[in-house]
Amino acid sequence: MRPADPGGALEAALRKRRVLVVCGSGGVGKTTISAALALRAARDGRRALVCTIDPARRLATRLGLGRLSGTPQRVELDAPGGAGELWAMTLDVKRTFDELVIRHAGSPEAARRILDNALYREVSAALAGSHEYMAMEKLLELHGDERFDLVVLDTPPTRHALDFLEAPDRMLSFLDTSVLRFFLKPYLAAGRLTLRAASRTGAALLRLADRVLGLELLRDLSEFFLAFDGMYEGFKDRAGRVFELLRSGRSGFVVVTSPTRQALQEATFLRRQLAERDMPCVAVVVNRVLGRLPAARGGSGRVEVPPALRSRLVAIFRDHNALAAVEERGIRGLEVDCDCTALRVPELDDDASDLPELVAVAGALLSGRDATSRRRLP
């Protein structure tokens, strides 16, 4: 069903929901949209936190903070508004993972064993999947934090936009020691790797493991998984709670895309996947829309212009509108495929570079369909 007022749906979500997850493929402006949404909620009187993946420090500068850290920092709002608050932080993957381990380890020694493990040190922060997993983990923690009414979560850029939903599952199945215990048992039991196993496949797997991974890695691995033993249930429980939260009426997803073909395709795919998982999507935002220039407005007389300039101006105008038309066709296709009305945010002169520009982005977002007609022209 298409809401009559898509901007209104987002506005309602900003007023009532507790969690907004901003997702989409890389380079579409998720961080800017996230910050704009949190800012808007704060100006409307809520205590809003934006948790971002901002490798470029840009958002921090924009918000008047030196550098975002892994703990929420209050942002000064100089603009008039309600009694709201704006907070900002960035996701510290390594630290979040460490905290998770410390929380679930049976004892400080058990936690130390993991934190000191060579594999853990490399795996926890550097590698694919942990980023997304920790974003979800942090979300649960922030949702329980009483300082905030609304948490806006900027998701990591992913190859396939859905990765952030699937990565926790993948990480968990990696950490599922029940599978690995079988795999590593011969080694764990004997204190050395024995290639005897019950089945031929089992033996082949061990041989493969030896050939591919090597004995030392196998020992690190078994230490790693032994240390995690008993924590898996706690991890899994929390992952389950995040998914429950994301499916509930307390949360909403905002899908962000740019008007390029590839990004639009990703957005369509993402929107569908969200629907399949019963995750509520409150808005589809197309960022940096060029917008057609009116071909009919203005007087009808012919203007006298030097011929060379005339042909240049005509060409520039035509190229602009041709590109805008391609974009608009793509956006319409997205709307049909997703059965929704997309919110269009016009391309601003530069990236939103300060608070007023973020306000402008939020304004364009929430004014609904005609956002592009109010675009700023140089």
Add this chain to the structure above:
Amino acid sequence: MIFERLLGHRLVIVTGKGGVGKSTVGLSLALAAREAGKRVLFAEVDSPLEAVRLLDVGPVGPTETEVRPGLHALNLEPARAMEEYVRRSLKLEMLARRVLDSPIYQRFFAAAPGLKELTVLGKVMEIEERRGRRGRAYDLIVLDAPATGHGLSLLKVPLAAASAIRVGPIGGQARRLLELLRDTRRTALVVVSTPEEMAVVEALELRDLAGAEIGIRVEAMVMNACHERRLTKRQEAELARLEADRPSGRLEPGVPVRAAVAAARRHLARVARSHGYASRLRRESRVPVIALPFVHRAPLDEPALRELATRLARQ
């Protein structure tokens, strides 16, 4: 001649923030290298929408396919590369199949962080080292690195693996990969950016991180989608006079003068921004920057790619 210098390498890795046009740049570079007489392989990684479709060829998938004389393409699939690795390691097909089908393989090998990246890069290395009867299979491999997280995550894996896994075949493979990535004679890293604040900042950070964390030097940067001036200085002055007159009417049917002036102003603002960011990138990166023009055709087609290739070859 930065283009010539790139051609002197055997592996060019194209990376950058998502949405900056890495694949377009990579493919144009591959086309340009082919024009220069090289046998080229253009390799994408797990791409849902292959860039080579722009050359009007169907999905090439994980097998090396000649898409133009002298230009091969492939879309590396991590799962497939991993299976090949298992098959090579086990040699016995029946056993390999059983292992691949077993839930432990599915859950462990498929989920182990970094193992996929290692096998993908391993495959690239294998192609790089391959020798046929007439010598090397390719003169140049252009690798379009995926934009997961930081453009570096794929390249970080060998180092992470090499330091976490001190001995054993995987550790050994990781070290050989690291050697390949750090070998400035064989490998060149190219970072792509667009004239936008975020893209530029990230490109600069990428260069720093590549050096500091992995020990790879960035050979060149590409400022993609630069808007090039379409009005002469004189025409710009005429435009200002025209604006001062607050004209109304049309330049020709369907082209209102005010809208056309607005489009021109916007164009000039973008030109200025393109110049500004390109010189900032040059200044701050201290590596050669190749500027490529914004292409007005959407979707991109082969003539547009060839034009980009020609521009590349001139730099």
